[in-house]
Amino acid sequence: MQISVEKAGNLQRRVTVQVPGEELHAQIEARLRELGKKAKVKGFRPGRVPPKVLRQMYGKSVQQEVVAQTVQASLAQAIEREALRPASNPVLDGEPSLPKGGDLEFTARIEVYPEVDTIDAAALHMKRPQAEVTDVDIDDMLETLRLQRQTWRPVEGKPQPGQQVTIEYTAQTDAGPVPEQGRQRLALVIGESGFDALEQAVSDLQAGEETEVELTFPADYGESGLAGATARVQLTLTGVLESHLPEIDTEFIRSFAVESGAIEDLRDEVRNNLERELKQASTSFMKAQLVERLLELHADLEVPEGMVRDEARNLARHFASSRGQDPQQADPGPFVDGALRRVKAGLLLAELARQNHIMIDGARVRESIETIADTYEQPREVVQMYYGDQRLLGAVENAVLEEQVVDWVLERAKVEHEPMSFKDVISAASAAGKGQ
Incomplete structure (x- = not known):
């Protein structure tokens, strides 16, 4: 087998492989003989089918099978022999075939990982959050649990901050009515929805009253036909409801699988959960720092285009699915920059693991x-x-593996402990996650 590798770009390689035809013909004949032992052909006893008949019946399919397997195996050998590090599956130039009396020759394009200089962890500067779960954090979480179990009861009068309103509406946009038939239903809490114009539109209404207003919907509005659009909206305030929070009693406590019903046991359970959340958030916060340092040090690192395309497509589809849109129709264009950052970060973290033999x-x-x-x-x-x-x-x-890389770096980097509250760590980790 002969192999030649041509550099077709910083991360592109053209690999040409030539396999002697004699080798393939020998494999083809061996396969045909094996087939002949069990092939059932009318007019011949099993194992007595003439080679000529076997070649006429199975020769083409056997040759295609042998060629495909040889291409796969020889490409793997070529990649290993030339010490290539493919970032994606090889792409063949055309359909490989075995010419009569000739050798099998094919060319594949392979995108490879970039070469990264040794990363000196000792030169990195990191901040490690120094935080603990306090009684105040537990009290806040208990209040959150009460909010999760709140009930809403109808009240009379105009809606007030903190009250929930239920609305039915139709919207007329330049593209047509939304929804096309019937009315859309919506529930929101006054002062918390982020849709100030809509809250203002219902602020002087009571349950059962209607109004018509022009509204510009937020760009991230859940109804795709209205996101970012200006529309003439006919709406009815169908209800005003007030929140009622449950007492933290035995029944409430047991609803969270704390069988004793004791408040002390619930607080212990909450503390354990918050400490686990704090640990995860601290890791996320430090990983985000590490990624930032690595990206700063390798700002000019070129990454495989195929990986960026795939990541942009995945991000676009995920975003479309989250908005109830067809993921197959999602445009990856707006996500290319984010995909580039994610791919580069992932490659650098993986490179740290590879260079330092960090195993899962x-x-x-x-x-x-x-x-x-x-x-x-x-x-x-x-x-x-x-x-x-x-x-x-x-x-x-x-x-x-990424957590292990962070731990490994923290053992060697210049680390400064930064006092933070539980909420600060959670917020910092959340903000860092949105930037990844």
Whole structure:
């Protein structure tokens, strides 16, 4: 087998492979002989089919099969022999075929990972959050739990801040009515919806009253036909409701699987959950810092275009799905910059792991999966599901490996401890996550 590699760009390689025809013809004949042992051909006994008949019946399909397998195997050998690091699957130039009396020759285009200089972790400066869960944090979470179980009761009069209103409406845009038939229903809390113009439109109404106004809908409005649009809206205020919060009593406590019904046990459970959340947020915060440092140091790093295209497509589809739109019709264009950043960050973290021989810790993977599973009613089945689905398992393994990289860097970097509150760490981690 002959191999030649041509550089077609910084990260593009053209690999040409030539395999002697004799080798392939020998494989084809061997396959035909194997077929002849069990082939059922009318007029011939099993194992007695003449080679000429076998070639007429199966020769073309066997040759295609041998060529395809040879291409796959020889490409793998070429990649290993030339020490290439493919970033995606090779793309063949045309359909490889075996000419009569000739050799198999084909060319493949391969996009490779960039070469990254050794990253000196000791030269990195990092801040580690120094925070703990306080009684105030627990009190705040208990209040949040009460809000999650709040009930709404009808009241009379015009809506006041903190009250919930229910609305039915139709909107006329330049593109037509939304919805096309019937009326759309909406519920929002006065002072919390972020849609000030709509809140103002219903502020002087009582339940059952109607009005007509012109509204410009927010760009992120959930109804795709109205997002960012200006429309003439006919709306009816169908209800005004007031919030009622449950008391933290035995029944309330037991509803969170605290069988004792004791407030002390609920507070302990809340503390454990918040401490777990704090640990995860601290890791996310430090990972975001590490990513920023790496991106600053490698601002000119070129990354595989195919990876950026795939990531932009995935981001666009995820965004479209979250808005109830057809993900297959999503435009990846607006997501290219974010995809480039994500791909570059992922490559640099993976490079840190590769350069320093950081391997995935199976025990940490198991612990992470069990932590996820504990949030479900049937944790054992969830664990089995993760280990039975390579996509789910791979996502957890990647996350764990990145955590290991962060831990490894923190042991060597210049680390400054920064006192922070629980809420500050959570907010910082959330903001960092949106920037990734």
